[in-house]
Amino acid sequence: MTTSASLNSKNAPAGDSPGTQVLATPTLNVSHRDRAMWLEVGVEQWLTIHRELKATHPRLEWLTATHLMDDTFEITSHLTSPDAHDGVVIRCTTTDGGVASLSELFATARYHESEMQILCGITFNGLSQPHPFALVSDSFPLRRDFALLPRTQRPWPGAVDPDTAARRRPSLPPGVFPEWSQ
Amino acid sequence: MTNPHASIALHPSSCTSCMLCVRECPDWCIEIEAHSEPDLQAPQYSNARRPAMKNVLDSFTIDFSQCMWCGICIDVCPFDALYWSSQEITAGKNKAQVIYGIDELAASLPSARRADGSHAPLLTEPPSGRRKK
Amino acid sequence: MSSIASPIQVLEVGLACCGVEASAATLITQAHDTWALSNDPTLSQHVLVIAGTLTHALANNVQAAFDSVLEPRVVIAFGACAIGGGPYWDSYSVINGADQLIPVDIYVPGCPPTPSDLVSALEQAAELVRRASS
Numbered sequence A: 001m002t003t004s005a006s007l008n009s010k011n012a013p014a015g016d017s018p019g020t021q022v023l024a025t026p027t028l029n030v031s032h033r034d035r036a037m038w039l040e041v042g043v044e045q046w047l048t049i050h051r052e053l054k055a056t057h058p059r060l061e062w063l064t065a066t067h068l069m070d071d072t073f074e075i076t077s078h079l080t081s082p083d084a085h086d087g088v089v090i091r092c093t094t095t096d097g098g099v100a101s102l103s104e105l106f107a108t109a110r111y112h113e114s115e116m117q118i119l120c121g122i123t124f125n126g127l128s129q130p131h132p133f134a135l136v137s138d139s140f141p142l143r144r145d146f147a148l149l150p151r152t153q154r155p156w157p158g159a160v161d162p163d164t165a166a167r168r169r170p171s172l173p174p175g176v177f178p179e180w181s182q
Numbered sequence B: 001m002t003n004p005h006a007s008i009a010l011h012p013s014s015c016t017s018c019m020l021c022v023r024e025c026p027d028w029c030i031e032i033e034a035h036s037e038p039d040l041q042a043p044q045y046s047n048a049r050r051p052a053m054k055n056v057l058d059s060f061t062i063d064f065s066q067c068m069w070c071g072i073c074i075d076v077c078p079f080d081a082l083y084w085s086s087q088e089i090t091a092g093k094n095k096a097q098v099i100y101g102i103d104e105l106a107a108s109l110p111s112a113r114r115a116d117g118s119h120a121p122l123l124t125e126p127p128s129g130r131r132k133k
Numbered sequence C: 001m002s003s004i005a006s007p008i009q010v011l012e013v014g015l016a017c018c019g020v021e022a023s024a025a026t027l028i029t030q031a032h033d034t035w036a037l038s039n040d041p042t043l044s045q046h047v048l049v050i051a052g053t054l055t056h057a058l059a060n061n062v063q064a065a066f067d068s069v070l071e072p073r074v075v076i077a078f079g080a081c082a083i084g085g086g087p088y089w090d091s092y093s094v095i096n097g098a099d100q101l102i103p104v105d106i107y108v109p110g111c112p113p114t115p116s117d118l119v120s121a122l123e124q125a126a127e128l129v130r131r132a133s134s
Helices: A043-053 A109-120 A149-153 B020-024 B072-076 B102-107 C017-028 C056-068 C080-084 C115-133
Strands: A029-033 A036-040 A059-069 A072-080 A087-094 A098-100 A123-125 B007-010 B030-038 B053-063 B082-085 C008-014 C035-037 C045-051 C074-078 C106-108
Touching: A043 A072, A043 A087, A043 A098, A059 A109, A072 A109, A087 A098, A109 A123, B007 B053, B007 B102, B020 B030, B020 B072, B053 B102, B072 B082, C008 C017, C008 C056, C008 C115, C017 C035, C017 C045, C017 C074, C017 C115, C035 C115, C045 C056, C045 C115, C074 C080, C074 C115, C106 C115
Parallel strands: A036 A087, A098 A123, C008 C035, C008 C045, C045 C074, C074 C106
Antiparallel strands: A029 A036, A059 A072, A072 A087, B007 B082, B030 B053
16 A cells, blocks of 8 residues: 655644645655654665655654564664754665665764664665674674573572462563573 | 762561562662561461461662662552662672661661651651552 | 872773763862872873773773773772673673672772762772872
8 A cells, every 4th residue: 555645734743843745755654643754665665765855854863673573674764854843754674684775865874774784683785884883792682582691591589489388480580581591 | 968869778567578679670689588477467267278478578688789779669669668768878898798688778767768758667667558659 | 119109090991971970070079189080191090990881892991901000909890880780781792890800899889879989989999009008
């Protein structure tokens, strides 16, 4: 399903600055919340939607990635207008661990993409000269299956139960998932 | 100028060893040892499968070397057994010196305050039984 | 061993937020005759303050800072991170405490401790250095 989104006062919540803009790039979903417009696009439109929005929203506030499973990542970026009054949050989902790099459009994208590349293991196609990070890890720490070893190894004081007669299933400490037990 | 949040105080007779503060502490600073005993003051029922039990607190320690003074333990205690106190935590020669047990935590009670500024109960006072707002 | 000239020079390794509090300690006592936070590389330092979170990436630098501080030396672990990892104890990148790398003499609890907590610890450290050198 594709819809064209328009940034005008009819769609924006009350109090937002009126402006009219019709987007040419097809989007999957549009919503408004928190004084920003939230767009969801297919991974093929990632670069074109940013190229189109750069004219009115030239500031890249941040770019981040969330690991969902295997090689599926949800990439999110936040663009703002020059006075930072108007914001757009753009999201896409990639299933093969790769997405186009925005470093040609936004200089600050280089830093965020390098960080996600080294922490999640995503590939940003077109990111030349990634920013060097001092990461000491043999794996990708921001992936869901990366176990926080100190949390699994350190005995959890909350496992104590004063009522010795009650037989309860031993609980896991917060932040430890059963899939991690190796 | 004293710091009203310099450390955390414990009113031991209010503590029921419910373990909520232990479980909610983000740094796992609190450790409780407790056991359960039959509660002789509870009403005894002839058809009860086992006697009514109560928890008895044996040991309560806060490791101030890892404490980040977030106050989650104080917020979460359903029995108001934990309070902010202006008793300072002094530097130690080793980490064990910065772990405070029941006696040191109760000793902070005279300089402890509730959230509304009123004094915390003294060691000799019974549990207030006050409901949290 | 010859006695060490006053003020005793202190090397502060500011790794995170505690580094801000440690720097503020110099504002409390700008001219102190017992100890001084050192900026002069020609003066020899005898006290090392670790203020902030230790990471695997910076372990070698912290070790080098320790090696550059001369005997008799006193090491102060300032703040929860330097004592045992602090709120980041479960992180893949954090070393849980300076004493995993180097021997620590004074542990200052706090998150962060106040600048005056550091001033008290530095006075203790200066006293230890003086006693060890006499």
